[in-house]
Amino acid sequence: MFESAELGHTLAKTAFERQLPRLRKGLIDAQFDLLQDAPASVVILIHGMDGAGKGDTINTLNSWMDARHILTIGIDGPTDEEQLHAHMWRFWRLLPPKGKGALFAGSWYGETLSPRKKGKARLERTLERILRFERMLAQEGVLVLKFWLHLSKAQQRARFKALERSKKTRWRVTKLDWKHHARYDAFHAQAEHVLRATDAPHAPWVVVDGNDARYRNFTVAKTILQAVTARLKQNTNSKTAEVLPPVAIAPTRDTALLDHLVLAQHLPRGEYDQELERYQGKLNQLSREAKFRNISVVAVMEGVDAAGKGGAIRRITAALDARIYRVVPTAAPTDEERAHPYLWRFWRHAPQCGQVVIFDRSWYGRVLVERVEGFASNAEWLRAYGEINDFEEELAEGGAIIAKYWLQIGHGEQLERFSAREKTGYKKYKITPDDWRNRAKWDDYQRAVCDMIDHTSTQLAPWVLVEAENKYYARIKILKDLCERIEGKL
Amino acid sequence: MFESAELGHTLAKTAFERQLPRLRKGLIDAQFDLLQDAPASVVILIHGMDGAGKGDTINTLNSWMDARHILTIGIDGPTDEEQLHAHMWRFWRLLPPKGKGALFAGSWYGETLSPRKKGKARLERTLERILRFERMLAQEGVLVLKFWLHLSKAQQRARFKALERSKKTRWRVTKLDWKHHARYDAFHAQAEHVLRATDAPHAPWVVVDGNDARYRNFTVAKTILQAVTARLKQNTNSKTAEVLPPVAIAPTRDTALLDHLVLAQHLPRGEYDQELERYQGKLNQLSREAKFRNISVVAVMEGVDAAGKGGAIRRITAALDARIYRVVPTAAPTDEERAHPYLWRFWRHAPQCGQVVIFDRSWYGRVLVERVEGFASNAEWLRAYGEINDFEEELAEGGAIIAKYWLQIGHGEQLERFSAREKTGYKKYKITPDDWRNRAKWDDYQRAVCDMIDHTSTQLAPWVLVEAENKYYARIKILKDLCERIEGKL
Numbered sequence: 009m010f011e012s013a014e015l016g017h018t019l020a021k022t023a024f025e026r027q028l029p030r031l032r033k034g035l036i037d038a039q040f041d042l043l044q045d046a047p048a049s050v051v052i053l054i055h056g057m058d059g060a061g062k063g064d065t066i067n068t069l070n071s072w073m074d075a076r077h078i079l080t081i082g083i084d085g086p087t088d089e090e091q092l093h094a095h096m097w098r099f100w101r102l103l104p105p106k107g108k109g110a111l112f113a114g115s116w117y118g119e120t121l122s123p124r125k126k127g128k129a130r131l132e133r134t135l136e137r138i139l140r141f142e143r144m145l146a147q148e149g150v151l152v153l154k155f156w157l158h159l160s161k162a163q164q165r166a167r168f169k170a171l172e173r174s175k176k177t178r179w180r181v182t183k184l185d186w187k188h189h190a191r192y193d194a195f196h197a198q199a200e201h202v203l204r205a206t207d208a209p210h211a212p213w214v215v216v217d218g219n220d221a222r223y224r225n226f227t228v229a230k231t232i233l234q235a236v237t238a239r240l241k242q243n244t245n246s247k248t249a250e251v252l253p254p255v256a257i258a259p260t261r262d263t264a265l266l267d268h269l270v271l272a273q274h275l276p277r278g279e280y281d282q283e284l285e286r287y288q289g290k291l292n293q294l295s296r297e298a299k300f301r302n303i304s305v306v307a308v309m310e311g312v313d314a315a316g317k318g319g320a321i322r323r324i325t326a327a328l329d330a331r332i333y334r335v336v337p338t339a340a341p342t343d344e345e346r347a348h349p350y351l352w353r354f355w356r357h358a359p360q361c362g363q364v365v366i367f368d369r370s371w372y373g374r375v376l377v378e379r380v381e382g383f384a385s386n387a388e389w390l391r392a393y394g395e396i397n398d399f400e401e402e403l404a405e406g407g408a409i410i411a412k413y414w415l416q417i418g419h420g421e422q423l424e425r426f427s428a429r430e431k432t433g434y435k436k437y438k439i440t441p442d443d444w445r446n447r448a449k450w451d452d453y454q455r456a457v458c459d460m461i462d463h464t465s466t467q468l469a470p471w472v473l474v475e476a477e478n479k480y481y482a483r484i485k486i487l488k489d490l491c492e493r494i495e496g497k498l
Numbered sequence: 499m500f501e502s503a504e505l506g507h508t509l510a511k512t513a514f515e516r517q518l519p520r521l522r523k524g525l526i527d528a529q530f531d532l533l534q535d536a537p538a539s540v541v542i543l544i545h546g547m548d549g550a551g552k553g554d555t556i557n558t559l560n561s562w563m564d565a566r567h568i569l570t571i572g573i574d575g576p577t578d579e580e581q582l583h584a585h586m587w588r589f590w591r592l593l594p595p596k597g598k599g600a601l602f603a604g605s606w607y608g609e610t611l612s613p614r615k616k617g618k619a620r621l622e623r624t625l626e627r628i629l630r631f632e633r634m635l636a637q638e639g640v641l642v643l644k645f646w647l648h649l650s651k652a653q654q655r656a657r658f659k660a661l662e663r664s665k666k667t668r669w670r671v672t673k674l675d676w677k678h679h680a681r682y683d684a685f686h687a688q689a690e691h692v693l694r695a696t697d698a699p700h701a702p703w704v705v706v707d708g709n710d711a712r713y714r715n716f717t718v719a720k721t722i723l724q725a726v727t728a729r730l731k732q733n734t735n736s737k738t739a740e741v742l743p744p745v746a747i748a749p750t751r752d753t754a755l756l757d758h759l760v761l762a763q764h765l766p767r768g769e770y771d772q773e774l775e776r777y778q779g780k781l782n783q784l785s786r787e788a789k790f791r792n793i794s795v796v797a798v799m800e801g802v803d804a805a806g807k808g809g810a811i812r813r814i815t816a817a818l819d820a821r822i823y824r825v826v827p828t829a830a831p832t833d834e835e836r837a838h839p840y841l842w843r844f845w846r847h848a849p850q851c852g853q854v855v856i857f858d859r860s861w862y863g864r865v866l867v868e869r870v871e872g873f874a875s876n877a878e879w880l881r882a883y884g885e886i887n888d889f890e891e892e893l894a895e896g897g898a899i900i901a902k903y904w905l906q907i908g909h910g911e912q913l914e915r916f917s918a919r920e921k922t923g924y925k926k927y928k929i930t931p932d933d934w935r936n937r938a939k940w941d942d943y944q945r946a947v948c949d950m951i952d953h954t955s956t957q958l959a960p961w962v963l964v965e966a967e968n969k970y971y972a973r974i975k976i977l978k979d980l981c982e983r984i985e986g987k988l
Contacts, residue, residue: 046837092850094896100845105837132622136629136695137888144885147877148839205626347536347595349638355590360582387637395634398627406584 009200011471012265012462013158013215019223031229032072038236039077039109046107048149048239050078052232053115056157057195058185059167060218061225065157066113068225069232079104083114096141106149116141120202123194135205146210151239154211155228156203157218161192167219200467204397207463209390215462263454265461269473271418273481280480287487288327294491295328295364299498304359304408306400307366307490310376311415312453313443314425315476316483320415321366323483324490328364338369350374350392351399361407371396375460380452393463400469409493410469413486414457415476419450499690501961502755502952503648503705509713521719522562528726529564529599536597538639538729540568542722543605546647547685548675549657550708551715555647556603558715559722569594573604586631596639606631610692613684625695636700641729644701645718646693647708651682657709690957694887697953699880705952753944755951759963761908763971770970777977778817784981785818785854789988794849794898796890797856797980800866801905802943803933804915805966806973810905811856813973814980818854828859840864840882841889851897861886865950870942883953890959899983900959903976904947905966909940 042050052069054062066080081102090098096116104110120134142152159167168185171177188195207213216227275283294300307324309317325333336357345353351371359365374392378384384392400410417425426443429435446453465471472489476482532540542559544552556570571592580588586606594600610624632642649657658675661667678685697703706717765773784790797814799807815823826847835843841861849855864882868874874882890900907915916933919925936943955961962979966972 049837089850092852093848094893094898096892097845097848097896100842103838103842105834107837129618129622132619132626136622136626137892139626140884140888144841144881144888145839147881150839344595347539347597348593349635349640351634352590352593355587358583358587360579362582391634391637394630398630398634402586402627403584406587408584 009203009462009466010158010160010196010215011465012458013156013217014160014163015217015264015268016163016219017217017223017227017262017264018220019226021222024222024226027226031226031233034233034237035073035229038233038240039074041240042109042236043077043107045240046105048151049104049106050109050151050153050232050236050239051104051112051145052109053112053117053152053154054157054228055115055117055121055155056218057159057164057199058188059164059171059181060157060159061221062113062157064221065155065225065228066111069111069229072229073109077107078109078111080111080113083112083118103145103150117202117206121195121199123191123198135202138206139208142206142208142211151235152211153232153235154206154213155231156199156213156215157224157228158215159218161189161196163219164189164192197467204466207394209387209394263451263458265458265473266416266454269416269475271416271421271475271477273475273478275478275481275484277480280484283484284323284487287484287491288323290491291324291327291487291494292329294494294498295332297498300494301362302407303494303497304361304406305364305490305494306359306403306408306410307364308370308372308410308412309366309368309415310370310372310413311474311476312417312422313446314422314429314438315415315417316479317368317415319479320413320474320483320486321368323487324364324366327487332362333364333366334359335366335368338367338373350388351395354399358403358406359408371399372460372464375463376453376456377446379456380449393460396464397466397469400464400466404468409497411490411493412465412469412471413474413489414461414471415474415482417476421477422447499693499952499956500648500650500686500705501955502948503646503707504650504653505707505754505758506653506709507707507713507717507752507754508710509716511712514712514716517716521716521723524723524727525563525719528723528730529567531730532599532726533567533597535730538641539594539596540599540641540643540722540726540729541594541602541635542599543602543607543642543644544647544718545605545607545611545645546708547649547654547689548678549654549661549671550647550649551711552603552647554711555645555715555718556601558711559601559719562719563599567597568599568601570601570603573602573608593635593640607692607696611685611689613681613688625692628696629698632696632698632701641725642701643722643725644696644703645721646689646703646705647714647718648705649708651679651686653709654679654682687957694956697884699877699884753941753948755948755963756906756944759906759965761906761911761965761967763965763968765968765971765974767970770974773974774813774977777974777981778813780981781814781817781977781984782819784984784988785822787988790984791852792897793984793987794851794896795854795980795984796849796893796898796900797854798860798862798900798902799856799858799905800860800862800903801964801966802907802912803936804912804919804928805905805907806969807858807905809969810903810964810973810976811858813977814854814856817977822852823854823856824849825856825858828857828863840878841885844889848893848896849898861889862950862954865953866943866946867936869946870939883950886954887956887959890954890956894958899987901980901983902955902959902961903964903979904951904961905964905972907966911967912937 042048054066056062070078070080079102086098099116102110102112116138120131120138124131145152168181168189171181203213203215214228214231216224216231218224309321311317321335325335334357341353354367354371357365357367371392374384375389375396379389404410426439426447429439461471461473472486474482474485532538544556546552560568560570569592576588589606592600592602606628610621610628614621635642658671658679661671693703693705704718704721706714706721708714799811801807811825815825824847831843844857844861847855847857861882864874865879865886869879894900916929916937919929951961951963962976964972964975
C-alpha cells in the first residue's frame with residue numbers, strides 16, 4: 009500500500025514553478041464552477057504519518073484556493089458542547105453545503121489510526137460505520153477525498169532530526185513524536201488496516217509520498233483538481249442516474265516505482281548454478297516438512313511480456329514433488345467462467361493445505377490488460393482492487409502464503425528479446441501480435457502496474473518487484489523470497 | 499425488525515388455492531426467461547428461527563419451480579476437502595452460473611447467527627466481509643435474496659409442543675431445540691444485529707412470519723417472483739449502466755400490523771385525569787434527577803393525519819421545564835438544508851445530554867410521504883432505512899433514548915375528524931388540501947408505514963404503535979411508555 013510513497017519522490021523547483029500557475033488557475037476555476045452549478049460539496053480529509061507535512065499541505069492548499077469557499081476544519085478533542093452530543097454530531101454540523109468545500113485536518117477517523125491492543129471489536133464497528141457514513145455522503149452528492157501523507161520510518165527519523173537541528177523548528181518535534189516513532193511499525197500496520205478497510209471507489213484513499221514538500225503539495229492539489237473536474241463533468245452527463253458512478257481518481261501517478269529499479273543486476277552463471285542448487289534444495293526440503301501440510305502457497309507470476317515468467321516458474325516447479333503443485337496459466341475465460349463472478353475462475357484453483365499453486369498471470373489481468381485495453385469498465389477495474397484484496401485476505405486466512413512477483417525489464421531489453429524470439433524457430437510461437445500491441449502501450453501498462461502495486465501490496469500479500477534483465481538474478485531472487493516466506497510461516 | 503413477523507399472519511386455504519396456480523406459472527415463466535436471457539444468477543438464502551419451517555419452505559419452493567434450474571444446497575459443517583481450503587472456497591464453488599439459481603439452506607452467515615460472548619471483533623470483521631462479498635456479487639450480476647423465517651418465542655414454544663404431541667413428528671424436536679428455545683432472547687438479539695448490519699438494497703433481508711406454512715411459503719415465493727421479474731426488466735432497460743441500481747423489493751406486504759390494532763380503546767375522562775396527573779408528575783420528577791443530565795431523549799411523533807400528535811406532544815411538554823425541551827416541527831426543508839445530505843437537518847436538532855427533543859414528524863418523511871408521493875426516488879427511500887437506523891444508533895450510543903410513536907386512527911374516524919375540524923372556526927387552519935390528498939392514498943400510506951416499522955423498529959429504537967381513536971388513551975400510553983423508557987435508562 010505504501011511502497012510507492014516510500015520511494016522519496018521529488019519535484020524539482022523549476023518543474024514545480026513551471027506547472028504551478030496552471031494548477032492554481034485550474035483550482036480557482038474548478039471552485040468557481042462548483043459554486044455556480046453546486047452539484048456537490050467537496051470533503052477532503054488530510055491524514056498521515058507524523059512529520060509528513062499535513063499542516064504545510066493544508067496551508068498551501070488554502071493559499072492556492074479561494075479560502076472563502078473551502079473551510080479548513082481542525083479536529084481536536086471534542087469541545088464541551090460536542091461532548092454532550094452524539095459522537096458524529098460534530099462532523100455533521102461541519103459538512104459544507106453544495107458548491108463549497110471543507111478541508112479536514114483530522115476527521116471521523118480520529119482514534120482509529122492509532123495502534124491499539126484492546127477494543128478491536130469497537131474498532132471494527134467504527135470502521136463499518138465510517139464505510140456506511142461515507143457511502144451515504146457519496147450518494148447524497150458529496151465528493152469525499154481522503155489523503156494519507158506518508159513517510160517511511162527512515163524518512164520520519166530524518167525529518168525529525170532535520171527539524172531538531174534548527175532552533176527555529178526544534179520545538180516542533182516533541183517527546184510524543186519520538187515515542188510514536190519508536191512504535192512506527194505499529195502505526196504503519198494500523199494505518200494499512202484502516203486504509204484497506206475504508207478504501208472505496210466512491211471515497212478513495214490517496215497515498216502520497218510526504219517527503220518532498222513540493223511533490224506532496226503539488227500531487228495533493230492536482231488530485232483534488234482532477235477529482236472535482238471529473239465530478240463536474242459527471243453531473244452534466246448523468247443528471248438522472250439514481251446511483252452515481254464512482255469518480256475515477258487517477259492521481260498524477262508517475263512510474264517512479266518501476267523507474268527506480270536497477271534492472272540489470274549482476275549474477276554470473278557460476279554463482280547462479282550454486283545458488284539455484286541451494287534454494288531449490290531448500291524449497292524441496294521445506295515442502296517436505298510436516299508443518300507444510302497445514303499451509304499452502306499461492307504464487308502469482310506477473311510481469312512485462314518476455315520478462316521471463318515461464319523460466320522462473322520452471323525453476324520453482326523443478327524443486328517440488330509433482331503431486332503437490334499445479335501451474336495455472338491464465339487465458340481468456342471459458343463460457344462457464346464468464347457466467348460467474350469474475351474471481352470465480354481463480355477460486356476454482358485455490359490450493360488446499362499442503363499444496364502450491366502457481367498462477368502464470370492471474371486475477372491482476374483485470375487491473376492491467378483489461379483496464380488498459382478497455383475490456384473492463386472504469387467501475388469494474390476500480391472496484392477490483394478491493395475485491396482482489398478481499399480475495400487474497402480470505403486465502404491468507406485459510407493458511408495460504410500469497411507470494412506475488414512482478415518481473416520488470418526495460419523497453420529496450422524487451423525489443424531485443426522479442427527480436428531474438430522471432431529469429432529462433434522454436435521460440436517463435438512465443439511472440440504474438442498481442443505482444444506487439446501491448447508493447448505499443450508501454451506507458452499505459454507501466455502506470456497501471458504502479459497503481460496496481462499501490463492498491464494491492466499489503467502486509468498479508470506484498471508484491472515483490474523483480475529486476476529481470478538478468479534472468480539468473482531474477483530466478484534466484486524469486487526462489488529465495490519464496491523460501492523465506494515459507495520458512496517464516498512454518 | 500420482527501414486529502410484523504410476530505403477529506401470526508395466516509393465509510386461508512381457499513385464498514391460497516385460488517392464487518397458487520398463477521404464482522406457480524409466474525415462477526416457471528420467470529425461470530425460463532432468466533435462463534433465456536441469462537442476465538443474472540439468483541442466490542436465495544433461507545435462514546430463520548428453529549421451527550420456523552425452513553425445510554418445508556425449501557421443499558415447497560422446489561416443488562413449485564423447475565428443479566433443474568435451481569439447485570438446493572444444504573450447508574453443513576465443512577467436508578474434509580472443504581476444511582483444507584480457505585473458508586469461502588466452498589461457497590464460491592457453489593455459486594450458480596448466469597441464468598440459474600441456488601437455494602441455500604444455511605450459508606456464509608453460518609455461525610454469525612448464534613449468540614456468543616467471545617469473538618466479537620471476529621464477528622464484526624466477518625459481517626464486514628459478508629457485506630463486501632454480497633456487494634461484489636450484486637455488482638457481478640447476482641441477484642441476492644435473503645429470507646429470515648421468524649417465530650416469536652411463544653410461537654416457537656407452541657410449535658415445538660405441537661410437534662411433540664404427534665408420534666410422527668416427535669423426533670423432530672431435539673434437546674438442542676429446547677436448549678436454544680431457553681436462550682430465545684439471545685438468538686433474537688443476535689439475529690437482529692446481524693440482519694441490521696447486513697441489510698442492503700442490493701442484498702436485502704426479507705423477514706417473513708413463519709408460523710403459518712401457507713402464508714410463509716406463499717410470501718417467500720411471491721417475493722422471489724417479484725424480485726426476479728424486477729431484475730429481468732431492469733436489465734433490458736439499463737444494459738449500459740456501470741452500477742446496477744438496487745432491486746426494489748416490495749414484498750407482498752399486507753398491513754396486518756396496523757389492521758391488528760384495536761383502535762377504539764376505553765379510557766373514561768375521570769380515569770384519564772388521574773393517570774395524566776400521575777405520569778406527568780412522574781416525567782417531571784424523572785427529568786429532575788441528577789442522572790438525567792447524562793442522557794437525552796429523542797421523541798418522534800408520527801401518525802395518520804388528525805390522529806392527535808399535537809395534543810400528545812402538549813401533554814409531554816406540559817410536564818417539562820421549558821429550558822430542557824424543544825419541539826421541532828418538520829416542514830419542507832430550507833435552501834440551506836437542501837444543500838446538505840438528507841439527515842443533516844435532523845442532526846442539527848440532535849439533543850445534548852440532559853435535553854428532550856420532540857420531533858413533530860421527522861426523518862421518516864422520506865419513507866412515508868416522499869416515497870408515496872414520489873418526491874424521493876426508489877433508490878433514495880430504499881437506502882434511507884439503513885441510513886435512519888445508523889442515525890438512530892449514533893444518537894443512542896451518544897446516550898439518547900429514542901422513543902418513536904405511531905398514532906393510528908381508522909379511515910372512518912379520520913373523515914369524522916376532518917369534517918369536525920372544518921366546521922370549527924379555530925381548527926379550520928388544521929385542514930389543508932394536502933390532508934385530503936394524503937387521505938386519498940390511504941392504502942399506499944398504510945403499506946409504507948408497515949414497511950417502515952419492519953425496517954426501522956430495532957431494540958435500540960423500537961416503534962410503539964398507539965391506538966389513537968380515544969385521545970385520552972393515546973396520550974396516557976405515550977406518557978407511560980416514555981416514563982418507562984427513561985426510568986429503565988436512569
